[in-house]
Amino acid sequence: MRKTHTNADMSHENRLSYKISIFFKSLRDNGIFPTIRKMGQRLYYKIKGVDFSTQNIYDLTRKGEYKEHGTALVSTSIDFLSQLLDDLERAIEKPLNKGLFVDFGSGKGAAIIHAKKLGFKRAIGVEFAKELHESAQKNIKALGVDGVESIYEDATAYTLPKDTSLIYFFNPFDEVVMQKVFDNIMKQKDNFENDVYVIYGNASCTVWRDNIELLDKITYISGATAEFYKL
Numbered sequence: 001m002r003k004t005h006t007n008a009d010m011s012h013e014n015r016l017s018y019k020i021s022i023f024f025k026s027l028r029d030n031g032i033f034p035t036i037r038k039m040g041q042r043l044y045y046k047i048k049g050v051d052f053s054t055q056n057i058y059d060l061t062r063k064g065e066y067k068e069h070g071t072a073l074v075s076t077s078i079d080f081l082s083q084l085l086d087d088l089e090r091a092i093e094k095p096l097n098k099g100l101f102v103d104f105g106s107g108k109g110a111a112i113i114h115a116k117k118l119g120f121k122r123a124i125g126v127e128f129a130k131e132l133h134e135s136a137q138k139n140i141k142a143l144g145v146d147g148v149e150s151i152y153e154d155a156t157a158y159t160l161p162k163d164t165s166l167i168y169f170f171n172p173f174d175e176v177v178m179q180k181v182f183d184n185i186m187k188q189k190d191n192f193e194n195d196v197y198v199i200y201g202n203a204s205c206t207v208w209r210d211n212i213e214l215l216d217k218i219t220y221i222s223g224a225t226a227e228f229y230k231l
Helices: 015-032 032-048 077-094 111-117 130-143 174-185 207-212
Strands: 098-104 122-127 148-152 164-170 197-201 215-219 225-230
Touching: 077 111, 077 197, 077 215, 077 225, 098 111, 111 122, 111 130, 111 148, 111 164, 122 164, 130 148, 174 207, 207 225
Parallel strands: 098 122, 098 164, 122 148, 164 197
Antiparallel strands: 197 225, 215 225
């Protein structure tokens, strides 16, 4: 039997029953107007032909030697990313330099598209699944967003550009890969032009916490968590 990580397959989120349950949960947690606004966003994406649906990553063409170490494909909403950025700024007690946003395990490009809309000059996604990378390219094109790029690459081999200002993870892979990505990033630390911050959502390992001072950790009403770091 093929071994998979917990929550590696989140395709149940595409079912109508799941979407209905999320609708009522949003009504309960957020109220009617935020819920209607979210529905409007999703309708807009559907009209534009944008696909942020989840898939089982083990059905996809994956790059690199760590193919079995990926976790769930979960798209970050613009509201959640905006909240994360606000909370990071509160943690560092100053405005964030919104140069380059880099998302490791970027899936279909939701976070990088949202990051550009939230004021970053550029946004890059690093994705090891070919089909997700291709979907991200289509989504970027469909929305006509400039300065956003999806790169088909093994996260452990990626060299960050010098203008990187924020690195984003939303539980994209397990501790084996995260350790190698962490080591690779730290080797590049002296090359960055500005302060670099890290947001690690739904952390599934302690690699960052064991090596870098934790600025803050927040648990949100949805149950999602986020850890904030400075390189």
